[in-house]
Amino acid sequence: MIPILTTSSTVMCPHGGMAQLITRNTEARVDGAPMLLQTDIHPIVGCPFTPSIYSPCVSIRWVTAATQTSIRNVPVLLQNSVGLCLNAAQVPQGTALVVQTQQKAKGI
Numbered sequence: 001m002i003p004i005l006t007t008s009s010t011v012m013c014p015h016g017g018m019a020q021l022i023t024r025n026t027e028a029r030v031d032g033a034p035m036l037l038q039t040d041i042h043p044i045v046g047c048p049f050t051p052s053i054y055s056p057c058v059s060i061r062w063v064t065a066a067t068q069t070s071i072r073n074v075p076v077l078l079q080n081s082v083g084l085c086l087n088a089a090q091v092p093q094g095t096a097l098v099v100q101t102q103q104k105a106k107g108i
Contacts, residue, residue, distance in 0.1 A: 003101035004069070005077040006033035013057035013085040014094035017047030028071045036077040038065035044085065049093060057085040060096045 005011070006029070011019040019042040028035045036042075040062070047056035060083040065075035077083075083096035 002078045002080055004030055004066075005036040005079065005081065005098065005101055006030050007036065008033040009036070009098065010100035011042065011060065011083070012097045012099055013044050013047050013049075013060070014097060015047050015049040015057060017044040017049075017057050017085075019044050019060055019096065025071055028076075035071065037071060038062045038075045038077060038081070040077070042083075047085075049087075055087045055091075055093070057093050058088050059086050060084065061086060062096075 007021045009021060021036060021042055023034050023036050023040045025034045025037050042060045044057045044059060049056050062077060062081055062083040064082040066078050069076050079098050079101045084092040085094050085096055087093055
């Protein structure tokens with residue numbers, strides 16, 4: 001079983017920016033923290049990415065999520081879900097890194 005991501009998880013862009021894990025889910029919680037949904041878009045703060053011009057990651061858009069666990073037909077995010085880190089022009093700049101999850105509820 002794979003841990004479910006919640007608002008108390010830690011997710012970063014590949015350059016060290018921190019995702020602000022907010023969700024529209026107000027129903028399902030794990031250990032008091034709301035579960036994250038595939039449709040959630042998470043702002044990123046503190047990304048220093050500068051390939052040739054300053055182009056920080058500003059949000060994460062999730063492309064994969066749970067296949068069997070959902071809330072109102074929206075898949076929840078798991079530790080192995082794939083999120084694209086996007087700059088302001090919506091250009092992908094790498095995949096999100098899940099650094100920490102809760103350990104109680106698991107999904108598949």
